[in-house]
Amino acid sequence: MNVANLGRRYTEKLGAVIINAIDGLGSVSYFGSKFFYWFMKPPFRLKLFMEQMYFIGNKSLFIICLSGAFTGMVMAYQVYFGFKLISVDSLVGPVVSITLARELGPVLTGLIVAGRAGAAMAAQIGTMKVTEQVDALEVMGIDSFQYLAVPRIIAGTLSLPMLSSLFCLVGNVGSFIVGTRALMIDEAVYLSKLGEFMFMEDMTQGVIKAFVFGFVVAVIGTYFGFSVSKGAEGVGRGTNLAVVWGMISVLILDYFLTSFLVHIL
């Protein structure tokens, strides 16, 4: 094979990847936009919404608290040993707290929820799709998007800011315990510096990010659930894609949201 042919082959492959990516992005965007039409239309299924809030929110509490506590504790150590070199170890509290509020809280919570709830959404809806339960809803005259996707997307969007806030709270407690008990930073100094450098804007930025991540993770989870075909293998593939794209979206969106929010907040 000559160089020209090889070049053409790779260009074609690259072109196909780009076209597929744009096509996929368009499909997910269209799918997500349907939410804004359907969530305002009755019937409002409060019970389904509460079930999803329980599943996404309540059932994630343990893993969120565990991750939050250890993230805060580890960060306290890392920041302390860096800051001690320049004698600003009293700033451990605010640095950990701001990092948790602005970045680590929403991002890590988004990644955890994408792995836990996003995968479950894709698997549940995908299984319903291949066993014709979604068709059964449609035949009964129920819009499957409104019935299955809307409660999950609302629950995801509302749960994630709460989980992220909890992550930050537990992370701060972990950092405080490590900072004051293991690293011997004075409690009063730790708390006063926290009050001095931590602002409402830091929390607001994290909460806005968490809202967006919750929406995106739930849209992607439900989208890949509805996209499932070809039986059990398809459910597995859909679940895998929901987790991978959920996590990728959180990371990419985090950059764009940060660059936007630092200018307006």
Place this chain on the structure above:
Amino acid sequence: MMENMDDAIQINDLTKTFGTATILNGLDFNIPKGKITSILGFSGAGKSTLLKHILGLLQPTSGQIVVLGKDLATLSPVQLREFRRSFGMLFQYAALFDSKTAFGNVAFPLREFTNLDETQIEKRVSDLLLSVGIKEEAFHRLPSELSGGMRKRVGLARALALSPQIMLYDEPTTGLDPITTKMVNDLIVETHNKNRGMTSIIISHDIKATLEISDFIAFLDRGSIVEYLPVSEFKKSTNPIVQEFLNL
């Protein structure tokens, strides 16, 4: 083709293409009201696509479908969704909601679409489940705890919950053992006889079962109706494709 009957469904010159593939090719036939009509054909003949058109889940590339006097093309998505409540459907594997019990599955359409209170729903669901042969001790079992035959019965009870005018059966006996096949066939006939005026449409490739219970049989091959006759005449058809199917 038969005409001059009180028709539940009229299919006029229906064509459906997906890309370059023509799945339904100018179908032109009517399904009579109050009778059991089976649509037979080999796998890939277009039976499921036809079913989805009748339900308004797919739009024709060209042609017209009139169900119970309504041209489906003239209905808005909301009207179409409401109109689908005139149908009941028994899926091949029953398609029960696996998070709900047998009772919950049958109660589901009643809770969604009627103003019945819980006491009335309980009575209606119990009547329906008992009428299809589900005993009370199985009412609160999940689909995973029911046998294939019981799942079909529950699926039928759910389909009948809103007293549909048209009952659709998608491959009701495919993959079942002979005893369960007979049970499902008896159930279809019993359901049809109990609900006077109901139109039953069976999509199948189980020739033996459909010959026993149908009033009319339409034979679909590569997107076209090649034979459509009352069952007694269908058995005598000289069409070579039908003959091949009958002699399998």
